[in-house]
Amino acid sequence: MVIKMQRIGKNVLKLSGMTRVAGSAGVGAKTESEGPLRDDFDFLYPDDGIGQSTWEKAESELQKKAITLAIENAGRTVKEIDCIFAGDLLNQCTGATFGIRDMNIPFIGMYGACSTMVLSLATASVFVDSGAAQTAVASTSSHFCSAEKQFRFPLEYGGQRTPTAQRTATAAGAAVLEYGQPQGIIIDKVMFGKIVDKGITDPNNMGAAMAPAAARTIADFLTDTGTRPMEYDLILTGDLGYVGSQLLYELLQTKENIDISSVHNDCGLLIYDREKQDVHAGGSGCGCCASVLCSHIFKRMRKGELKRILVVATGALLSPVTSMQNESIPGIAHAVEIIYR
């Protein structure tokens, strides 16, 4: 007989309280080292080249570094990892696949655009909590130069960016999940989001495309769990940036009568200093949420500064081809509630 995982309401899965983050790491590069979280990153490369001959190889190296450090921080070796959940924004997810190809770990490829960190963390949590894995890694990465080249223009073109645009973080994050101890950073609940498409078509305004999905996931999560925003020390979105965060407040306030503004922050706003750094509406990319969560936020939790947080990462599920074909941008938001005890 298998005792089943507990569902709360329609959308939320309550885990056993025994699945914990045994170790994590966030890595970045130059722009990240100039931002306010510089002291919390586990490793910072001096430039975006990461010692590699191409931007894509640089991104793979970033992800490899984050995974390696996270496993070290967990006091584990690569051989002890049962499986790895990873993905990224590069075509065919090669940031992840080339980053981990030599590690000899069963690999479960994920795609959630910028929601990938929470998607992989939530999926890995279900595996660890159910015993499908004893120890699992969740990871993702992004790179400013590989993303610009693939999604917008080659850097050499020198294209100007709109004020609503965000800067893709050159960063990666990884977390090692383990079953068996009820103390520490615990993945308490997970929720997989539905696709929400409100007809936004501007690929330079991802925040607006993703905010409705974040609003829906947050509203559903609070309803299903019967909790109010004030009960969380932090409601953290992935990379809505300034524009998307404002929209999120407005959507939640007007449509759901929920005010999260006093407990909300966004990884895209935390990672850079918008006053001093040329990042327009803030940071973005899979690596933004991944590196901020796996370095800064988990460090704050370990210090006891944050005891209950709701992390909601959003993804814009478009491709350059769908934009050129005049399609709107589907958004998605996955959530994990994480507690420290």
Place this chain on the structure above:
Amino acid sequence: MVIKMQRIGKNVLKLSGMTRVAGSAGVGAKTESEGPLRDDFDFLYPDDGIGQSTWEKAESELQKKAITLAIENAGRTVKEIDCIFAGDLLNQCTGATFGIRDMNIPFIGMYGACSTMVLSLATASVFVDSGAAQTAVASTSSHFCSAEKQFRFPLEYGGQRTPTAQRTATAAGAAVLEYGQPQGIIIDKVMFGKIVDKGITDPNNMGAAMAPAAARTIADFLTDTGTRPMEYDLILTGDLGYVGSQLLYELLQTKENIDISSVHNDCGLLIYDREKQDVHAGGSGCGCCASVLCSHIFKRMRKGELKRILVVATGALLSPVTSMQNESIPGIAHAVEIIYR
């Protein structure tokens, strides 16, 4: 207390025997309708256009059709599905995301290249078996024209293909998994593969790039479960085609002393008639394995013709960019053992 999922050996997960395929569907288009499995497909479009204005929209429509029919065949409605695991080969997996965006189902995006059907089936099985979902869908798709455009040349270019090349199936498949009944098509065991990269660099010979991963997964699976090839009615690979299947036999025979040739077949060899159809080394693409498994194979199981099968889908984890950067092609193979009783 949660009773954990059972691991067999290092790699294999034994499920409860209560997670079954409640319904499935495979759909195709013109070339598939001219092949030997025409009578088993659940739906065949008269041409590759699928009534859409672009190849990408056509692929999304294919996947939507397969999912819709699978849910119907399971006697369920879309509202009863707890989550969907899906992906495809298009950049940023837009075949899946645009296909399901209106369905309002929690979406877990997967990337496994041509291994996606078994990857999503195995992951969905873990969710259903553990109670993380009661009812889940696994699906994927591919399209000859969107794949040629994205991975090789626009069709208008009229490029010639090498004899080792395979034809991407214009097809999709979906399966509905449900917990609770021990009769029918049961997902009995799952195994997630490791990345294997033997240095193959020819993107027109995917079979050779993927065969080592298939060999490794099959050898590990047989070792962990203590079974011999003869104990399976069929060992079915995803889309190695003719070249890859021959290589698989050779690798297993010479390196592992395992002979699977009498019980092996390959979806890429089943879907088309290589004598009569211009498909070179056979079929390929996520939709090849998905449509063959979810129509032809599951129909044979329901008739009692196949009672125990091992399905091993392989993926080539490259992108056009990595090939242009002279990278070799990492392969992966995931496995599910399916029984009928």
